[in-house]
Structures are given as C-alpha cells and as structure tokens.
Amino acid sequence: xxxxxxxxxxxxxxxxxxxxxxxxxxxxxxxxxxxxxxxxxxxxxxxxxxxxxxxxxxxxxxxxxxxxxxxxxxxxxxxxxxxxxxxxxxxxxxxxxxxxxxxxxxxxxxxxxxxxxxxxxxxxxxxx
Amino acid sequence: xxxxxxxxxxxxxxxxxxxxxxxxxxxxxxxxxxxxxxxxxxxxxxxxxxxxxxxxxxxxxxxxxxxxxxxxxxxxxxxxxxxxxxxxxxxxxxxxxxxxxxxxxxxxxxxxxxxxxxxxxxxxxxxx
Amino acid sequence: xxxxxxxxxxxxxxxxxxxxxxxxxxxxxxxxxxxxxxxxxxxxxxxxxxxxxxxxxxxxxxxxxxxxxxxxxxxxxxxxxxxxxxxxxxxxxxxxxxxxxxxxxxxxxxxxxxxxxxxxxxxxxxxx
Amino acid sequence: xxxxxxxxxxxxxxxxxxxxxxxxxxxxxxxxxxxxxxxxxxxxxxxxxxxxxxxxxxxxxxxxxxxxxxxxxxxxxxxxxxxxxxxxxxxxxxxxxxxxxxxxxxxxxxxxxxxxxxxxxxxxxxxx
DNA sequence: GTGGTCTAGACCACG
DNA sequence: GTGGTCTAGACCACC
Numbered sequence: 312x313x314x315x316x317x318x319x320x321x322x323x324x325x326x327x328x329x330x331x332x333x334x335x336x337x338x339x340x341x342x343x344x345x346x347x348x349x350x351x352x353x354x355x356x357x358x359x360x361x362x363x364x365x366x367x368x369x370x371x372x373x374x375x376x377x378x379x380x381x382x383x384x385x386x387x388x389x390x391x392x393x394x395x396x397x398x399x400x401x402x403x404x405x406x407x408x409x410x411x412x413x414x415x416x417x418x419x420x421x422x423x424x425x426x427x428x429x430x431x432x433x434x435x436x437x438x439x
Numbered sequence: 440x441x442x443x444x445x446x447x448x449x450x451x452x453x454x455x456x457x458x459x460x461x462x463x464x465x466x467x468x469x470x471x472x473x474x475x476x477x478x479x480x481x482x483x484x485x486x487x488x489x490x491x492x493x494x495x496x497x498x499x500x501x502x503x504x505x506x507x508x509x510x511x512x513x514x515x516x517x518x519x520x521x522x523x524x525x526x527x528x529x530x531x532x533x534x535x536x537x538x539x540x541x542x543x544x545x546x547x548x549x550x551x552x553x554x555x556x557x558x559x560x561x562x563x564x565x566x567x
Numbered sequence: 568x569x570x571x572x573x574x575x576x577x578x579x580x581x582x583x584x585x586x587x588x589x590x591x592x593x594x595x596x597x598x599x600x601x602x603x604x605x606x607x608x609x610x611x612x613x614x615x616x617x618x619x620x621x622x623x624x625x626x627x628x629x630x631x632x633x634x635x636x637x638x639x640x641x642x643x644x645x646x647x648x649x650x651x652x653x654x655x656x657x658x659x660x661x662x663x664x665x666x667x668x669x670x671x672x673x674x675x676x677x678x679x680x681x682x683x684x685x686x687x688x689x690x691x692x693x694x695x
Numbered sequence: 696x697x698x699x700x701x702x703x704x705x706x707x708x709x710x711x712x713x714x715x716x717x718x719x720x721x722x723x724x725x726x727x728x729x730x731x732x733x734x735x736x737x738x739x740x741x742x743x744x745x746x747x748x749x750x751x752x753x754x755x756x757x758x759x760x761x762x763x764x765x766x767x768x769x770x771x772x773x774x775x776x777x778x779x780x781x782x783x784x785x786x787x788x789x790x791x792x793x794x795x796x797x798x799x800x801x802x803x804x805x806x807x808x809x810x811x812x813x814x815x816x817x818x819x820x821x822x823x
Numbered sequence: 824g825t826g827g828t829c830t831a832g833a834c835c836a837c838g
Numbered sequence: 839g840t841g842g843t844c845t846a847g848a849c850c851a852c853c
Contacts, residue, residue, distance in 0.1 A: 321851090323828060330535055337538030349840060360830050361537050365841075369512035373629075376542070378703040382838060383742075384840055393544035399553035404536055406567045407458055407556050410465030414504070416521035419558045423551055430547045439534045447634040451852060488638075488853050577836095579843060586791055593794030605825060618843050621826075626714055632798070638853060640825055649800035655809035660792055662823045663714055666721030672758070672777035675814045678797050681783035685793050686803045695790045744838050764824060 312340055314357055324359055326402035336387060337374060339436035344389040347377065440483055452487055454477035464504060464515060466509035471517040478513075484526055492538070568596055570597055581614055586612035591631060595692035598615060600645040603633065696724055698741055708743055712751035720760060720771060727773040731761070734769075810816035 312335050316327050335341040348356070350364040357364075368385055371377035378388045399405060412422060432439060440463050444455050475481075478496060482489040496513055499505040499561040503520060507513045527533060542549060560567060568591050574585050591597040604612070606620040613620075624641055627633035634644045655661060668678060688695060696719050702709050719725040730781060731737075734752060738745040752769055755761040759776060763769045783789060796806060 319847070325828080333542065334535065334538050337541045347527075351840085360832095361841095362831095366828085368841085380702045381708055381841085382702055391542070393542075396540075396543055398543060399540075399545065399549060400556055405553070406557065407462065408536060408829060409554065410462050410561065410567065412524075412527075413465050413558065413561050414461065414519070414521075415524055417524065419526065419555070422554055422558065423463075423529060425530075425533070426537065426550055426554060427547065428528055429534065430541065430550065433538070433541050434547075439501055439538065446636045446638055453852080491853060494852085544652055580844080589798065590791065590794050593755065593797045594773060598781070600825095605801065607825085616847095618846095619844060620806065622843085624826085635826070636826085647798070649798075650802060652796075652799055655796075655801065655805060656812055658809075661809070662813065663718065664788055664792060665810065666823065668719050668780075668783075669721050669814065669817050670775070670777075671780055673780065673783065675811070675818075678810055678814065681786075681789070682806055682810060683794065684784055686797065688805065689794070689797050690803075695794065709837080747838060750837090 316354070316357055316359070325363050325366040325370065328353075328357075328359075328364060329370050329396060333369070333376060334439060337433055338438045339433075340438065341387050343387050343391070345387045346383060347387065349384055392424040442481070444485055444487065453494040453498065456470050456481075456485075456487075456492060457498050459501060460495070461504060462567060465561055466566045467561075468566065469515050471519070473510065473515045475513040475515070483521050572613055572615070581619050581622040581626065584609075584613075584620060585626050588623070588627060589632060590695060593689055594694045595689075597643050598692065599643050599647070601643045602609070602639060603641040603643065605640055700741055702745065709747050709750040709754065712737075712741075712743075712748060713754050716751070716755060717760060718823060721817055721820045723817075724822065725771050727771050727775070729771045730767065731769040731771070804805070 312332075312424075314328060314331050318324065320327065320388055322330075332341065332347075340345075347353075350361050350368060354361040354364045368377060368379070372379060372385075375388055375391050377385055379385045396402070409422070429439060440460075442456060442459050444452055446452065448455065450458075460469065460475075469475075475486070475496075478489050478492045481487075482492045487494075489498070496505060496507070500507060500513075505513050505515055506516045537550070557567060568588075570584060570587050572580055576581065576583065578586075588597065588603075596632065603609075603624075606617050606624060610617040610620045620650045624633060624635070628641075629633060629667075631647050632644055633641055652658070665678070696715075698712060698715050700708055702708065704711065706714075716725065716731075723732075731752075732740070734745050734748045737743075738748045741748075752761060752763070754767075756763060760772055761769050762772045780786070793806070813823060
C-alpha cells in the first residue's frame, strides 16, 4: 500500500491519507484485520509530520474504518458495523455529485454504466 | 430560491451557497438566463458577509455556471459549455464516494436504483 | 469562567479543560449560546498550547456540547440533542463508581443524600 | 471470574483488569480472602503481557483491594480499611458524572431510582 | 480575528 | 516500539 500525496492540492494531507486508505479498503488492497504501518513509519515514508498521520488515523478510527489494538497498533477494523445508511436518495454528497454531472450533460446511461463498471471492479478486488 | 445555511457545518459557507445554487440549477429551480439576487441582497437575507457571497459567485462564474453583466448583475449561464469530462470511471470524487458506499455495504442494485431515481427526478424538474 | 488546571495531574490537560467546561455548563455558569473564548485567548490565559485547547474544543464539539459558528467562533450548543441514554443501570461509569463507593463502605443513604444535594445545587444554578 | 478485555478501547488494559476486579469484589463474585489467579495464568488466559497484569495487581494492592503473600500469591484483602472518604458532595468523579448526566437531561428521579436499584443489586450479591 | 492545518521536535503511558 | 500528549512556533482558509 503506497500512498501518493499531493502537497499542492487543496485537500488537506490528513484527508488525502484518509481517502486513500478508504479506497484501499474498498478495492481489497487492505484487508480486514490487516495491520497498518505505525504512524512514525508512515510519516517518514510520506515525508509528513507524525501529527498529520495521527490525525488521519484518528479520523478513520472515529469513522469505524480502523481500530487500534493497544498491543499491536493500528489495523483495519475486522468487524466494521456497516453504518445504518438512510435511503441513498437522501445522501447529500450523492445528490450534489449527480446534480453536477447532470448539469454537465452526463446522460443517465453514461452514469449507470460507469457505476456498474466501478462496482464490478471493486467486487473483483481490482484497483480503482 | 431559498438558501439554507448551517454555520456550524464543516463545509465553508461560500461552498454551501455554491452547492445549493448548483442543486437549484440541476433541478430546474434556477433556469438558464434567470437572474440571481444581488450580492448585497443575498448577504442580507442570509446573514452572511458580502465577501462570502461574492466568493461563491466568483467560484460559480469560474466553473461556468454563472455569468455576470455589469448592468444586470449575475444570471445563470444560458449557454454553458458542458465541460469536457474525462471518463466517469476516472472521476476522483465518484470513485471515492462509491468506495465509501461499497465498504458501507451498499449493494450495486441499491446504488443503481438510487441513481436512476435521482436522475429521473432531475429530468422531470423535481427537487432533490 | 476561570479554568484551573493542574499540570501535575495524570488527567491530560485537554481533558481537564473539557471537564471543567462540562461542569460549567451543568451549573449554569456557561449558558446555551454563550460564546467561549477563542482558543488563542484561552491558551494564553491558561498557559497551554493552542493545540491543546483546540483538542479540548474538538472533543466538546464531537460530544455535542459545543458548536463552532464559522462567523463567531465557539459557543455552547444552544440546541443540544440530549443523547439517547440507555438505562442508567447499564451506564458503565456509574456502575464502576458505585461499586467503588460500595466497597468503600458508603451506605445507600449517604449516596442518595449526596446525589440529591448535588442535583439540587445544579438545578438552582449553584457551583459544584 | 472471567475477564472481558477490549484491546481497542481507550481505557488501558491494566485499568480494565483493575476495574473488573473491583466490580467483582463489589458484587460478591470475589469474596474477601479469595485467591486470585497467578499473574502468569491470568496473563496467558487473557492474552496479555504479564507486565500488564502485574501493573493491575500493583494498583489494586496500592488501593488496598488486594494483598499479596509470597507463598500464596494474591488474594482479596479480607480486612480492607475502608478509605476515609471526604464528603461525597466533594467527590470529583461523582460531581463530573452527575454533571454529564444532568446536561444530558437525566432527571433527579431517574438518577435516584437507578442508584437505588444498583445498590440493592450489590447488597443482594447480584452482578451489575 | 477566527479556527484549521502543519511542522519539528519532545516526553510519557502503555505493553 | 506503539500511540497519546504537548510545545512553540507558522501559515492558511474563512469570514
């Protein structure tokens, strides 16, 4: 699992780390129960401060993606409680994203095809 | 077009304004060529600094959603050049969002159904 | 609202800050909607780092005691959703505390009297 | 006496052990004079480092809950000197806990009822 | 002026 | 060796 950070992007570094780990979990690169590198190691590898990595880990922990076993360090939560999601048609981020795509002229077919394809890739364990 | 802002949310106010206007355009509440309220008016109505509204308008203009005329003020761009979008399967926000939903246990069927429904609503001019 | 911190205590400083603010809310010294000092100010007054105060505020925000209005800074949450509390008889901290008191020979009468008195003080707006 | 430890909790393991033993004493599961398992045994059973169990035992000994005999190992203190407690209305943990409950909307009646019930359970030797 | 983010260190609690 | 806490700065986004 190699992280690629863009220090020029407006997305904060800790969020970039968080996002890439979520992506890693989704595409199977990071398996439930798998150990994550210690914050110091990850910080050294990526050239960011330990506090920044720490913040990303805290966020992931709070979201339930990650647990920190006091003996072993950080690992992917092997028993994640799949959050009770309200109906997807009320998901704010989904609504906004679809609105943007719609105004941009993306057709329903294009969208559904893309979603289908992305989901298939995830289920096969492929990398997005 | 009524804006609902949450000053306690982590999303910056200017982005909340921008997002709601984009939503309004998508669901037809704001039609191409329609005039938007002057910055000062909108600022007074929402209890926000004029600089903040200005920032939202600037962003919308830069994204092509809006055009401004010195004499008439701001209006929805009647001739928006639908941005050349790269293949949707490479859309970063879509990839991240789908990954989150996937890890949360949302099935492909649920997702496709929701997208279908949301798109239909948009095409009928309904409000998301 | 004056904070008294003990740097020698084993309770982390950020938690001491958090605890005293919760106490202040309970005894009415801090009223819903009241503005809290900016982190810099509080940091300077108490002689701790801004990051430490920030951490306390973040925790309070996460617990719903506090909101940060993007325009005005931090304030006591005026519309706190009183957390759905499970039956008090299953409250881990209460169970542990009562067990300690019980083993220490505190009688039921002593306990109930003390609770009664403390609650009355809170309801009258007195300081614990 | 079975210990249930959660390595992902923020409470340190040695404290979890200490707390559960205190709970066991209070509800009568561990009787005065009863022998506790040797450190190594308990460590092996729970998958914890012996140092950790040792730390818990040391803490319990220091608090007077436990006594250790070189030949017999650790046992529940049969003659615990019930610590001189200052007036309960000055107990810091009680004050904080009650404040949290008060702000959470717990009524005096709910609290007193719960305390009553918990104490009765303890006196009957029931498990909390 | 506000909170949010980040750095380059350091020390401590825990295991 | 792990994460948790803290410091003394600094810069930035937002308002």
